[in-house]
Amino acid sequence: MVRRGFAGVKLPALPARPAVAHHGGMQQQASSLATLAQACIHCGLCLEACPTWQLTGREDMSPRGRIRAMVDAGRGEVPVATVLPAVDACLGCRACETACPSGVRYGAILEGARAEVLEPARPWSWRRMFWRPLIRQVLPYRRRFALLMLPVRLIARLPGARAFPLFGRLSAMLPPTRQLPEAPNSPAVPQDARRAVLLEGCALPVLYPGVVSASERLLAAAGYRVARPATGCCGALEAHDGATAAVTRRVSRVFGALDAGVDVVVTEAAGCGAHLKAHRPEDGPPVLDLAEALLQAGWQPRVKLTGPSGAPLRVAYQDPCHLLHGQRLHEPARTLLERAGAEVLPVADPGRCCGGAGTHAFLHPGAADRLGQAKWDDLAVTRPDVVVTANPSCQMQLDAARRGSGGHLEVLHLTELLVRAL
Numbered sequence: 001m002v003r004r005g006f007a008g009v010k011l012p013a014l015p016a017r018p019a020v021a022h023h024g025g026m027q028q029q030a031s032s033l034a035t036l037a038q039a040c041i042h043c044g045l046c047l048e049a050c051p052t053w054q055l056t057g058r059e060d061m062s063p064r065g066r067i068r069a070m071v072d073a074g075r076g077e078v079p080v081a082t083v084l085p086a087v088d089a090c091l092g093c094r095a096c097e098t099a100c101p102s103g104v105r106y107g108a109i110l111e112g113a114r115a116e117v118l119e120p121a122r123p124w125s126w127r128r129m130f131w132r133p134l135i136r137q138v139l140p141y142r143r144r145f146a147l148l149m150l151p152v153r154l155i156a157r158l159p160g161a162r163a164f165p166l167f168g169r170l171s172a173m174l175p176p177t178r179q180l181p182e183a184p185n186s187p188a189v190p191q192d193a194r195r196a197v198l199l200e201g202c203a204l205p206v207l208y209p210g211v212v213s214a215s216e217r218l219l220a221a222a223g224y225r226v227a228r229p230a231t232g233c234c235g236a237l238e239a240h241d242g243a244t245a246a247v248t249r250r251v252s253r254v255f256g257a258l259d260a261g262v263d264v265v266v267t268e269a270a271g272c273g274a275h276l277k278a279h280r281p282e283d284g285p286p287v288l289d290l291a292e293a294l295l296q297a298g299w300q301p302r303v304k305l306t307g308p309s310g311a312p313l314r315v316a317y318q319d320p321c322h323l324l325h326g327q328r329l330h331e332p333a334r335t336l337l338e339r340a341g342a343e344v345l346p347v348a349d350p351g352r353c354c355g356g357a358g359t360h361a362f363l364h365p366g367a368a369d370r371l372g373q374a375k376w377d378d379l380a381v382t383r384p385d386v387v388v389t390a391n392p393s394c395q396m397q398l399d400a401a402r403r404g405s406g407g408h409l410e411v412l413h414l415t416e417l418l419v420r421a422l
């Protein structure tokens, strides 16, 4: 379905594929990409699910067009520089995977192409000089990230900062610094309880520290023995930036930091969960999204969530793409909310990305604004008491859209709401 505000267009015919030519070292990468891409039968059923195709109506901004472009670049048939703009504009939301009848693993193709073909050949540019060091050397390290946030918050508040697209986007998206509510004592947990490691990640403790403490309390209330070892970043942002060696190192470090006997690794950020599920070593403990972990443990609320009138709290839940498409988890959050007495409202087009998408909103502020506003409109029209999501970049993006609309609704992470039912 092509939605209001988005372009509805006829699909251009696919150009004939040129003859295969091999170019030295690119041959191997080309063959692995081409193998993954072979599953694509060019049917085009993914196009209408793709937010960038909806915005532009262009074949090169569709999953099908991008797959072809990445394979052709891997074969050396087109220069990397000509492919980069359309691939960079991809949100990595993987809505195309959900829509694809042929089982194409678009996320794997994108990650492989970035690592093996696109990033090594990226010409000097603002993105390479500024974003690459930021994504690889600052954001994965919590202290560096927190230090960076100090001047960034100050600059973003300066009059005139909004005239610069990056600082305009930052001042719109950065959540206010929050005072952590004092946590009550956690309930006593038996020694033989299941042991969960809560992966804090790098962004959440800096941007939304209340989410981490709420998650820990919920897991303990569900009967887990919870630990938060210093695992460091899981490497999800670097995977989106094509830094394969760093990703392997970070995933090894996460699982190497776990004691023997850990039963589950739990994430409360959809992007980290999808990434770790894809890269988990075979002998490592299973990775669960927090909602899955609570459901598995049979979590029950102590009080019901109610709205201002005393009726069940009306919740508009926004599915993070890395839960819905990346982990195929649609029900767990809704089940928990209903168990806590909330009324979960039907939201139109739940599979369409909100435009947050990790660092994408900062790199493509125009598309992010349009997608964020469209998503906010779909959520707000349900007249909820609260908007809920489960990923930090979605929460920032929805909060920015709310502020842009002059609304006063709360935008909460799932755990920030569920903890009110303890």
Ligand code: SF4
Binding pocket: 049, 050, 051, 052, 053, 061, 062, 063, 066, 089, 090, 091, 092, 093, 094, 095, 096, 097, 106
């Ligand atoms: S990941 Fe999202 S934005 Fe990228 S091609 Fe697929 S549907 Fe489109």
Ligand code: SF4
Binding pocket: 039, 040, 041, 042, 043, 044, 045, 046, 047, 063, 064, 096, 099, 100, 101, 102, 103, 104
């Ligand atoms: S990715 Fe899937 S849905 Fe899209 S064109 Fe290829 S086979 Fe069809």
